[in-house]
Each structure stands twice: as C-alpha cells, then as structure tokens.
Amino acid sequence: xxxxxxxxxxxxxxxxxxxxxxxxxxxxxxxxxxxxxxxxxxxxxxxxxxxxxxxxxxxxxxxxxxxxxxxxxxxxxxxxxxxxxxxxxxxxxxxxxxxxxxxxxxxxxxxxxxxxxxxxxxxxxxxxxxxxxxxxxxxxxxxxxxxxxxxxxxxxxxxxxxxxxxxxxxxxxxxxxxxxxxxxxxxxxxxxxxxxxxxxxxxxxxxxxxxxxxxxxxxxxxxxxxxxxxxxxxxxxxxxxxxxxxxxxxxxxxxxxxxxxxxxxxxx
Amino acid sequence: xxxxxxxxxxxxxxxxxxxxxxxxxxxxxxxxxxxxxxxxxxxxxxxxxxxxxxxxxxxxxxxxxxxxxxxxxxxxxxxxxxxxxxxxxxxxxxxxxxxxxxxxxxxxxxxxxxxxxxxxxxxxxxxxxxxxxxxxxxxxxxxxxxxxxxxxxxxxxxxxxxxxxxxxxxxxxxxxxxxxxxx
Numbered sequence: 001x002x003x004x005x006x007x008x009x010x011x012x013x014x015x016x017x018x019x020x021x022x023x024x025x026x027x028x029x030x031x032x033x034x035x036x037x038x039x040x041x042x043x044x045x046x047x048x049x050x051x052x053x054x055x056x057x058x059x060x061x062x063x064x065x066x067x068x069x070x071x072x073x074x075x076x077x078x079x080x081x082x083x084x085x086x087x088x089x090x091x092x093x094x095x096x097x098x099x100x101x102x103x104x105x106x107x108x109x110x111x112x113x114x115x116x117x118x119x120x121x122x123x124x125x126x127x128x129x130x131x132x133x134x135x136x137x138x139x140x141x142x143x144x145x146x147x148x149x150x151x152x153x154x155x156x157x158x159x160x161x162x163x164x165x166x167x168x169x170x171x172x173x174x175x176x177x178x179x180x181x182x183x184x185x186x187x188x189x190x191x192x193x194x195x196x197x198x199x200x201x202x203x204x205x206x207x208x209x210x211x212x213x214x215x216x217x218x219x220x221x222x223x224x225x226x227x228x229x230x231x232x233x234x235x236x237x238x239x240x241x242x243x244x245x246x247x248x249x250x251x252x253x254x255x256x257x258x259x260x261x262x263x264x265x266x267x268x
Numbered sequence: 269x270x271x272x273x274x275x276x277x278x279x280x281x282x283x284x285x286x287x288x289x290x291x292x293x294x295x296x297x298x299x300x301x302x303x304x305x306x307x308x309x310x311x312x313x314x315x316x317x318x319x320x321x322x323x324x325x326x327x328x329x330x331x332x333x334x335x336x337x338x339x340x341x342x343x344x345x346x347x348x349x350x351x352x353x354x355x356x357x358x359x360x361x362x363x364x365x366x367x368x369x370x371x372x373x374x375x376x377x378x379x380x381x382x383x384x385x386x387x388x389x390x391x392x393x394x395x396x397x398x399x400x401x402x403x404x405x406x407x408x409x410x411x412x413x414x415x416x417x418x419x420x421x422x423x424x425x426x427x428x429x430x431x432x433x434x435x436x437x438x439x440x441x442x443x444x445x446x447x448x449x450x451x
C-alpha cells in the first residue's frame with residue numbers, strides 16, 4: 001500500500017468527520033494500526049478540527065459544567081437547579097429523619113426506664129443479700145450456742161436427772177443436767193406445756209428427809225424461748241428436783257397441787 | 269494517562285475519566301452545536317444532553333468504528349440537527365442556511381442577538397486566514413452539519429471525488445494556519 005497516496009486521497013479527513021461507512025472505518029482503523037504515518041495524520045487532522053470547533057465555541061459567563069452532568073447521570077444529588085423533585089426528596093428524607101429521631105428518642109427513654117428498673121432490682125437483691133448475711137451470721141451464732149450447750153451437757157461431771165409427769169400433767173417431762181462442780185443446772189423444759197398468762201414455772205431443789213424444798217429460780221419468758229433450755233444456779237445438795245406452776249414472780253414455797261414434774265437424783 | 273486508557277476507563281463507568289473527557293471535548297462539542305442551533309444557551313443545554321447520552325451508551329463505542337472524538341462529534345451533530353428540525357425550533361424562523369462561518373467572517377464583531385454569537389471571532393479569523401469561502405462551506409458541511417460526501421457534492425455542484433480532495437486541501441490549509449499560530 002502506498003501510504004502517501006492513501007493519505008493524500010482525503011479519506012482520513014472524512015474518517016475524522018465520521019462520514020465513512022462501517023467497512024471503510026474498519027479499514028482505516030486497521031491501516032492506522034499498521035502504519036504510524038497514517039495514525040499520525042489522523043491525529044493531526046483531528047487536532048485541526050478540534051482547534052476549529054473550539055474557536056467557534058460560545059463564551060459563557062458561567063457554565064453548567066460537569067456538576068450538572070454528575071446530577072444527570074445520578075452520580076450526585078441535585079443541589080439547586082431543579083426545585084420540585086428536590087423538595088419532594090428532602091421532605092421524604094425530613095420525615096424519615098424525624099421518624100428516626102422519634103424512634104431513637106423513644107428507644108433512649110425505654111433504655112433509661114429499663115436501666116432504672118435494673119438498678120432498683122439490684123438494690124432489692126442487695127438488701128436481700130444483707131438479710132441473708134444477717135441470717136447466716138445469726139445461724140453461726142446459734143450454732144456456736146448449740147455447740148457450747150452440747151459440750152456443757154457432755155461434761156463428765158454432769159448428772160442427768162429425768163423428771164416425770166405428775167397428776168396435773170401426766171404427759172409432761174423435763175430433764176435436769178446438773179454440774180455439781182460448777183454448781184449449775186441446765187433445765188431442758190421442752191416437755192412442759194406453755195404456762196397460762198400470769199403464771200410461771202418455778203424449779204425446786206428438794207431434800208427428802210425431811211422434805212425441804214429450796215427455790216432455784218423461775219423459767220422466765222418460757223413462751224419466747226426457742227430451745228426451752230434454761231440455766232440456773234444450784235448450790236444445794238439436791239436429792240430431787242421438781243417443777244411447779246406458780247403465779248408470776250414465783251412463790252415462797254411450792255404449790256404441790258401444781259407440781260408438773262418430779263425426779264430424784266440417783267445415789268451414785 | 270493517554271486517551272485510549274481514558275476512554276477504556278470511561279467505558280467502565282469511571283466518572284473521573286469521564287470528567288477528563290468532558291473537559292477535553294466540551295468546547296469542541298458546544299462549538300459544533302452552536303454553529304447549528306445559533307443559540308448559546310440552547311447549545312449548552314444540548315451539549316449537556318450529549319455528554320449524558322454518551323455516558324449512558326458508552327458501551328456502543330468501539331475504537332474500530334472510528335475516533336472517540338468523531339463518535340461524540342456525530343452524536344452532537346445529530347442532536348443539534350434534530351433540534352433544528354423540531355417544530356418548536358422551526359417556529360422561531362431562524363435563518364439556518366449553511367453559511368455560518370462565511371457570515372461570521374463577513375460580519376463585524378457585533379453581537380446582533382444576545383444569545384447568538386459571543387464567540388472570539390478574532391481567534392476564528394486567525395485560524396481560517398486565507399481560507400476561501402469554498403473551504404469554509406465544505407468544512408461547515410462535512411464537520412458541522414454532517415453532510416455526506418454525496419450531499420455535499422450535490423449542494424456544491426462538484427464531482428464526488430472533488431469533495432474529498434477539496435476538503436483535504438482545505439484542512440491542510442487549516443493545519444498550516446495552526447502551525448503558523450504556534451510558531
């Protein structure tokens with residue numbers, strides 16, 4: 001192919017003008033790929049046409065520019081030119097915005113209430129914990145008491161005397177744990193009925209021959225005592241123990257009609 | 269980045285590449301459109317439409333079909349001509365004869381209609397210095413109005429082959445002027 005002749009034919013000018021058929025276009029494209037001179041000629045023609053077309057371009061104070069194109073191709077939201085759709089859009093987004101704000105606010109309130117409830121629940125649980133701690137503390141205390149009681153009952157110097165029920169109350173019973181060394185007795189009065197109002201049990205140390213009762217003391221606050229174990233002093237050489245029901249404050253001597261339990265110390 | 273790469277990226281919907289091509293060709297396209305419609309604000313509007321269109325149908329361009337500039341030029345030319353042929357435009361009863369360049373050069377540098385010219389005629393005059401009216405006519409027909417070789421031959425009453433060779437010599441003259449201007 002004679003490149004110069006081809007160029008001189010003027011086909012390349014028509015190529016740039018876009019006036020050739022599809023086949024001719026393809027042919028020129030292929031020739032341009034093969035011959036750099038043809039490619040360069042095409043570029044020169046195009047440059048000349050661009051110079052000319054640019055020279056006849058109107059002069060604008062302000063062009064719409066590429067921002068307008070971006071809006072048109074949906075790459076950018078409308079900013080000012082088209083009013084109506086923008087307002088629609090902004091209204092919708094305003095509603096969505098407010099709705100979101102309301103939902104957010106409501107959510108925030110809900111969380112606040114929830115948080116408050118949780119806090120008060122925590123307080124309640126803390127109080128319950130304190131109560132439980134108190135109970136555990138008390139239980140430990142009562143366990144200590146019980147252990148002390150047990151150890152005092154197990155002491156080798158302690159004599160155990162069973163007091164049986166008498167006429168007024170045959171089912172009643174009691175036990176006396178007597179530590180002669182310490183001159184103390186523990187009265188287990190669990191087998192006695194609760195005394196009526198205004199009355200109190202009184203414990204007596206008895207000598208048999210002749211029968212001499214000596215008051216050892218009262219089982220005070222019988223009803224409110226949990227384990228019904230009472231500690232009394234006993235300096236006497238007792239041969240038997242008896243428990244009678246007496247008016248509040250006790251009596252000088254036992255009322256034998258109200259003798260609930262009685263038991264003799266075994267002679268060992 | 270060279271033109272081929274820009275076009276490839278543009279076809280892959282790269283907005284940055286598109287913006288570069290837009291800035292590169294906007295004045296050319298607007299100049300062509302304004303030559304046809306002779307209303308600079310209408311020309312701007314059509315130019316924006318044209319660039320929107322090439323973005324939307326970027327797939328349809330292929331280098332084997334011609335130069336990218338030529339592809340955009342064709343779309344712009346068709347859009348401008350469609351507008352001129354539309355009813356609303358015809359009602360404005362504009363003088364649409366293909367003597368725009370000749371007219372510009374013969375007229376004084378006065379803006380007769382506010383929306384019309386406002387182009388830098390001195391630059392144009394330098395560019396087409398020594399180009400005969402025959403050249404201005406044929407260039408306007410082929411590049412600005414999309415006349416086919418046959419239509420131009422008929423309009424100018426010259427043989428078909430002469431259209432090609434005359435156009436070639438006219439463009440060569442134009443190129444000479446550009447080279448002179450740069451020296």
